[in-house]
Amino acid sequence: MKSTVFSRWTTVVFLCAVAGTFFVLVIKYQRKPVILELNKLAAAPGDQIEIRGKTFGKGLDGSKLFIGSFPLSSANVLEWEDNRILAKVPRNDGTAIVKVETRSGVSNGMVLGDETRFPKIEYGPWLPGAPYIKHAEPQNLRIGELITLHGEGFGDKRGSGRIWLNSRDTSLRLSAEEPDLRLYVEAHNIGKWTENAVQFWIPEGTSSGNIYLQKGTTFSNPFSVELIEDAGEILQGEAFRWSLRQKIAITEVKSFPRNALYLHIPSPSAGIGQGDVVVLDAYSVKPYSPINAKGNLNLYRLENLDNDESVSIVRQIFLKTHSVEVSISRETPYDPSHPEIIAGLAQDNWIKPDLVAELGSSLAANKRSNWSKSQSIYNYVINKFSFDENSKSQSLEEYISSDSADSFGYSLLFTSISRAAGVPARPVGGILILDDLSTRLWWWSEIWINGIGWIPVDSALGDSGIKLAESADYYFGALEGRHIAFSRGILSSSALQPEPRLRRAKEIYTLQGAYEELSGNLESYRSNWPVPEVTALRR
Numbered sequence: 001m002k003s004t005v006f007s008r009w010t011t012v013v014f015l016c017a018v019a020g021t022f023f024v025l026v027i028k029y030q031r032k033p034v035i036l037e038l039n040k041l042a043a044a045p046g047d048q049i050e051i052r053g054k055t056f057g058k059g060l061d062g063s064k065l066f067i068g069s070f071p072l073s074s075a076n077v078l079e080w081e082d083n084r085i086l087a088k089v090p091r092n093d094g095t096a097i098v099k100v101e102t103r104s105g106v107s108n109g110m111v112l113g114d115e116t117r118f119p120k121i122e123y124g125p126w127l128p129g130a131p132y133i134k135h136a137e138p139q140n141l142r143i144g145e146l147i148t149l150h151g152e153g154f155g156d157k158r159g160s161g162r163i164w165l166n167s168r169d170t171s172l173r174l175s176a177e178e179p180d181l182r183l184y185v186e187a188h189n190i191g192k193w194t195e196n197a198v199q200f201w202i203p204e205g206t207s208s209g210n211i212y213l214q215k216g217t218t219f220s221n222p223f224s225v226e227l228i229e230d231a232g233e234i235l236q237g238e239a240f241r242w243s244l245r246q247k248i249a250i251t252e253v254k255s256f257p258r259n260a261l262y263l264h265i266p267s268p269s270a271g272i273g274q275g276d277v278v279v280l281d282a283y284s285v286k287p288y289s290p291i292n293a294k295g296n297l298n299l300y301r302l303e304n305l306d307n308d309e310s311v312s313i314v315r316q317i318f319l320k321t322h323s324v325e326v327s328i329s330r331e332t333p334y335d336p337s338h339p340e341i342i343a344g345l346a347q348d349n350w351i352k353p354d355l356v357a358e359l360g361s362s363l364a365a366n367k368r369s370n371w372s373k374s375q376s377i378y379n380y381v382i383n384k385f386s387f388d389e390n391s392k393s394q395s396l397e398e399y400i401s402s403d404s405a406d407s408f409g410y411s412l413l414f415t416s417i418s419r420a421a422g423v424p425a426r427p428v429g430g431i432l433i434l435d436d437l438s439t440r441l442w443w444w445s446e447i448w449i450n451g452i453g454w455i456p457v458d459s460a461l462g463d464s465g466i467k468l469a470e471s472a473d474y475y476f477g478a479l480e481g482r483h484i485a486f487s488r489g490i491l492s493s494s495a496l497q498p499e500p501r502l503r504r505a506k507e508i509y510t511l512q513g514a515y516e517e518l519s520g521n522l523e524s525y526r527s528n529w530p531v532p533e534v535t536a537l538r539r
Helices: 002-029 340-344 353-364 368-382 396-400 407-420 459-463
Strands: 034-038 048-054 062-067 075-081 084-088 096-102 112-113 130-135 146-152 162-166 185-186 192-193 197-201 210-214 224-229 232-266 275-282 290-296 295-301 311-328 425-433 439-449 452-458 483-488 502-504 515-528 532-538
Touching: 034 096, 034 224, 034 502, 048 096, 062 084, 130 210, 130 224, 146 210, 146 396, 162 396, 224 311, 232 483, 275 483, 311 452, 353 368, 353 407, 368 407, 368 439, 368 459, 407 425, 407 439, 407 459, 439 459, 439 483
Parallel strands: none
Antiparallel strands: 034 048, 048 084, 062 096, 075 084, 096 112, 130 146, 146 197, 162 185, 162 210, 192 197, 210 224, 232 295, 232 311, 232 515, 232 532, 275 311, 290 295, 425 439, 425 483, 439 452, 502 515
């Protein structure tokens, strides 16, 4: 009996030791090495080069440094620390790729030029006249957080300056090679721009990799940053390639000579599950082209309209959507100074958190995360309303006093309560495409989760009789690829005249500052903005 007990305890101790050893090894080796920068863009054989990064390990034991096709000998590795390696450059046949290999895997590659084949450049370490990024702070951060690039040649003002961040670029490029901007996302929220420092918020869709600063037609050196990707993930599913026909019709014109009508016409707005768009102006009796573009709004001017004239602007739109589903694993605080966060918590003409402040506090009580607060609000809105596509309500006040709502009402109430609960949220306007490819005006919402960005919530579709998904819960954090957004929040468009005469079509699928503006001797007209139609679908 004692022997049996002893044997069992021996087995338990042995298994614990094995598990502990395995745990230590996992902790030690689970992180792949990452190269963040080289101290030189080009070097000659025999030169010393410093490689900076993280999780290199403490030495050469089980690790290798590659400069080119073969690992360096221990004689050429001068120093090896967890975040820094100093080595001698071996003889190579031209440009080489620098990599670090440990038991946890192989790092990203950085390009090292052969100095014997490159001319000397007397502008710091970069090209004459080009902006040069020296370092960034912080160098590890999440989507939605503020980063500052330090360097030189950025320009005193932003002007034509642009910031590009890696999204899907996995290729190894020479330092002087321009990036393929189709694989990058642009930072639009800029905090500061000076000759030696640029500050901006990391946009949605960014991945670890290179940042470029563009000034005019010239690009900076590539500068690598590492994203912390602990918030969760976006799972992309089925892809849809849509062709849409958009039309704005002007009829029953009453006018005198010297008149004009300005139209602010939206295009689909890229975001989660929805890519960039191509818009072509279709042929009409009078061909019209936009005179200005701002974001996804195009400004058209119809001049000298005749009495009883009928005019149409017809556009063909091409875009790609994906079904998306978001899972959240960890929440971190959002930056309250982020321009999109400020807008996502504000009171405006449509979204009125002050009107539902007490309700927002009640639904958020005892909820630790914005994700759980939003889920509570989603369930409340679904339980309050019955879906009515023909609802006569037009404002939040009218919807609150009713027991039914169309998609616009669901969106207004969910977004207003979310803001009242401290969750950044915004209404999204656009169209919904049904199984038979018919379209209808549709509204939903998005909430902000730091580290991921804007996440879709469609309480109306979760509560309606339209069944594009199996359950109502699906539409909290997911879309099926049949929503096409034309406005996310309120589109920035304003009147062109000091005392404007503004009008708006009865049925709208965007929120924007201005839609139609009369000028001169245009007395009256009738406008119609029908729902864009599907002309083709390819999967």
